[in-house]
Amino acid sequence: MFDSLTEKFDSVFKKLRGHGRLSEENIRDALREVRLVLLEADVNYKVVKDFVASVTARAVGQDVLKSLTPAQQVIKVVRDELGLLMGEGEDNSLDLAARPPVSIMLCGLQGAGKTTTCGKLALKLRKEKRNPLLVPADVYRPAAIEQLKTVGRQIGIPVYDTQPGQDPVAICEAARHFADLNGYDTLILDTAGRLHIDQELMGELSRIKASLDPREILFVADAMTGQDAVTVAKAFDELLNITGVVLTKLDGDARGGAALSIRAVTGKPVKLVGMGEKLDALETFHPDRMAQRILGMGDVLSLIEKAESAIDRDQAADMEQRLRKEGFNLETFRDQLQAVKKMGSMESILKLIPGAGKALKKAGDMQLPDKELKKIEAIINSMTRRERRDHRILNGSRRLRIAAGSGTTVQDVNQLLKRFTEAQKMMKKMQKLGPKGLKSLMGRGGGFPF
Structure with a gap:
């Protein structure tokens, strides 16, 4: 829902980051743009007026102007004020503490x-x-x-x-x-x-x-x-x-x-x-x-909550044990895919990961459409257990059978296997790099193989 709003805010803050030091004039110019962004988003005029006034009062303070990263301080002020605007700090839980029903x-x-x-x-x-x-x-x-x-x-x-x-x-x-x-x-x-x-x-x-x-x-x-x-x-x-x-x-x-x-x-x-x-x-x-x-x-806390509600602890422990024992094969990949699907659409998940949504948008061809993931699951389900555990045995005739069984083409099967091979290599690199493996790979432009 907020994609357009996010893009416009990003554009405003990019200009702020371009200044080594910020002056009151720089900040006021940026906040005028923030005001226009909010009005274009159909936010109530009085709400916008009060919001910009609150941000301005905090953002042009000496603590911000004299800080080492003034642009980041302004962004923090906007984030804080947005949270307050929507009720941060208030109790918004359902009050059901009464005699039932x-x-x-x-x-x-x-x-x-x-x-x-x-x-x-x-x-x-x-x-x-x-x-x-x-x-x-x-x-x-x-x-x-x-x-x-x-x-x-x-x-x-x-x-x-x-x-x-x-x-x-x-x-x-x-x-x-x-x-x-x-x-x-x-x-x-x-x-x-x-x-x-x-x-x-x-x-x-x-x-x-x-x-x-x-x-x-x-x-x-x-x-x-x-x-x-x-x-x-x-x-x-x-x-x-x-x-x-x-x-x-x-x-x-x-x-x-x-x-x-x-x-x-x-x-x-x-x-x-x-x-x-x-x-x-x-x-x-x-x-x-x-x-x-x-x-x-992003919103990492919501992502963690989604994962905890969708994936059973025993299931997760079993999956981890199988990964250690069997390695990353098509069968364990399919099980991970099914677990992720319970968390919602791939688009909704990616929006919770800081920077991931923007990175995939820029990549263009590195999208994660849900229909494509369904096709991948259908292809893997059309394989025998032995084939899922060792994709190297998939010769031409086996691939033809799998394509017919999954309602796809041999080209689709070949593409999946090519991408899976890349994913396997990535998993091995991550294991060598340790806990910071994924962050390091993404920083080098490794991206997502699927």
Whole structure:
């Protein structure tokens, strides 16, 4: 989502780095460009004005101007202020410390992704050892109830049985009673939305709030709508006193204005972000990490968390043991590929590695498309176990059979084997170089073989 913003910030800071020493004039010129970058990203005008004023006050201080690396100090100031703008230092965790069943009410306009977000949130809470119940309280939109039931079936989480035409407040009250009797500790309420704000919608949401007293009232905003999302969030907050915001479609190509403005305008924290269409693509929002992503610094902590959640410790230990015993062959490579796939798309993973996304973008032909990785996996799966463990036995007839079995061409098989051979050489170099092997190779332009 922030690719364009990251590129423009990088361009501004590159000019700063070009000066040996910085003057107040250099910094003010750079911050004028930062102001334009943020306005182009559809960030609220008042938010931009306050942000630039805060950065200027800190950046033209003597500590920055007299430092050995003033350009880096300015970048640090911008990073810090971006983090504060998005709520760094505040508690943005879900508050579920109450007598169960605890109610979480999701609200917002139609099309923002409330129903899907309900499913994602339920899955996330179950991973955190909670026992959620989904409640379809949108009785107006065609198939809304069925949509939530379908989502519930996909993730194996129960959905309270609701019928069109029922009163939404009565549904929520009955669902709470059902949850209390059946041991569910969390109610996730999927409320109705409209294409615009109207009195009927707001009246209904107010009655649900008065009846259930939800612990969390989360406004679901489509990040693709920019400033509109901020305006609507403010209106919902004025009526319902929302406790937080969920930004959906943060993996899209929106300019980022909503993500940067919504907390400053509403005063309410962004608690969760949707990072993809899959039902496990809902993440806790970390303002400091997001600031680093925007400035192209990567997000190693999120990468580690993704790896820990996707790869079982016993599995990882077994993989390490096999690598030591069998070496790096096509079979161990396939297993590593499958483990990495659980972490999400290659593009999303690379954006978390400092400098990797930019390096691959410049390389052009060194992309890691997910379709290409699926093809590689299909080719390896079409081999016998012996072939996967020793690719040197793959003669012409074997390659022809593998290509036919994987729905690819002999040229594809040959290309994979060529790249794999390069990867093997790289692995041997890394083992000789030790822990700093990968960093050293990347510094020499070794890059990724796949």
